[in-house]
Amino acid sequence: MARVLIIDDRPMTVRGIWRYLRNHGYDVEVATSGGGGLQMARRKIPDVILLNVTLPGLSGLDVLQELLRDRDPAFKRIPVIMLSAANTEAEAVQALDLGAQDYILKPVKLTVFAARLRMALRVKFNQEALERANEYLLTLSSIDPLTQTFNRRRFYELATRELAKAQRFQRELSAIMIDADHFKALNDRFGHALGDKALCMLADVLRKSCRDIDIIARMGGEEFAVCCPETNLGGAMQLAERIRRGIEVASFNLGPGTVRVTVSVGVATLCDIDRSVDSLLERADRMMYRAKQGGRNRVVGA
Ligand SMILES: Nc1nc2c(ncn2[C@@H]2O[C@H](COP(=O)(O)OP(=O)(O)OP(=O)(O)O)[C@@H](O)[C@H]2O)c(=O)[nH]1
CATH class of the missing domain: 3.30.70.270 (Reverse transcriptase/Diguanylate cyclase domain)
Known part of the structure; x- marks a missing residue:
């Protein structure tokens, strides 16, 4: 079951998304501040984060940067979908350039949103599979198969x-x-x-x-x-x-x-x-x- 963390200070505005995800078998958690969201993500790394651009204190873009700057590679790899009501091109460009996986305008159209969420998860799971394959290849190229010592x-x-x-x-x-x-x-x-x-x-x-x-x-x-x-x-x-x-x-x-x-x-x-x-x-x-x-x-x- 994919784990989704929603970071939005007004949970009412994402209630539709929350309900939709729960009904479709996602494990959903909600944080109402950027700092709280980062703490939650650290406790249990989600498969994807839905992050509102406007938040009190740490803004959504600050949270995104914190995630990408983190030393833990698992943390850096979490795909982040930004949610925004602003509809400004500059904000979308900034979020995507910083490293967000996607940028979706509110009010969210649930079916399209769900397809974009699935795409973000697919990219993440494919990347993880690729990393596992790379690790395996590195092992193969470093280890003597008979004795399991280094070559x-x-x-x-x-x-x-x-x-x-x-x-x-x-x-x-x-x-x-x-x-x-x-x-x-x-x-x-x-x-x-x-x-x-x-x-x-x-x-x-x-x-x-x-x-x-x-x-x-x-x-x-x-x-x-x-x-x-x-x-x-x-x-x-x-x-x-x-x-x-x-x-x-x-x-x-x-x-x-x-x-x-x-x-x-x-x-x-x-x-x-x-x-x-x-x-x-x-x-x-x-x-x-x-x-x-x-x-x-x-x-x-x-
Ligand atoms: N079973 C097995 N034998 C191996 C393997 N790799 C090398 N050998 C054998 O190890 C032997 C090494 O022989 P030599 O280099 O002549 O040395 P040695 O018989 O140990 O004699 P000294 O080193 O002088 O004591 C060869 O017969 C190789 O075929 C392996 O992966 N498995």
Whole structure:
């Protein structure tokens, strides 16, 4: 049921509209001042606002501007239909230019009014559907479908922002590279499906081990990265060891008998020479290869 908020200081003049909307299944509320209307709208966001231009105190146009200036995007998106008895072109132009969805003269012809109300609602619902679709597409383009961690592209976007913040405010930042050991052999021996399950297990351990503000991503294949804001080398080494150990332990529950997954982990921390996420990751990557060369299932950092 669409929710309509009428803001009009003389409710008698909108009684016809009110009755019509109630009879046609709308959920209608009436406020008699601009300020009161804004409060009501904030308490429960309406699908559309019918707003009289002339009001005591805050005028209808003031209310419209308040709505459009609001920080809450849901508030800004409420379509506003202005109602006016003035019949001046200038007022209509001003209201529409400010951002009103429509401008209707009183006395209102109910059937035409209802059609314009339906149109305003259609525009709003279509816009909401579009925003949901955009959000979904953004998720698809940012998330690795197998492990539900960020993908490489999104990792770079988020880590670049963190790096800029860390450099600007002289904060610490570290990166951890995690690569599964002998993953080819695991796939060959137990099958690709178990390999996939192992990657999901790795991602679960990463999620459980890291802070909410850490950025976890699958960089490709059997390689993951974590970007840790506000974390120095010591902290990142501790986290890396927790991850390594967590994976070793979780791998006992992965599958039948002898399936085991371990990881080699490289850690690097931001220093003055770093100009990009790449240079930090390259160092973490080099550390990870040292971990491989050192016998795997270990953490190396510098
Ligand atoms: N199951 C599964 N396997 C994958 C996926 N992506 C990459 N792989 C496999 O991961 C393996 C990586 O092998 P390599 O790069 O040779 O490394 P490794 O066998 O782990 O050896 P080391 O890294 O030296 O310990 C390859 O066999 C890839 O096919 C995936 O999404 N699912």
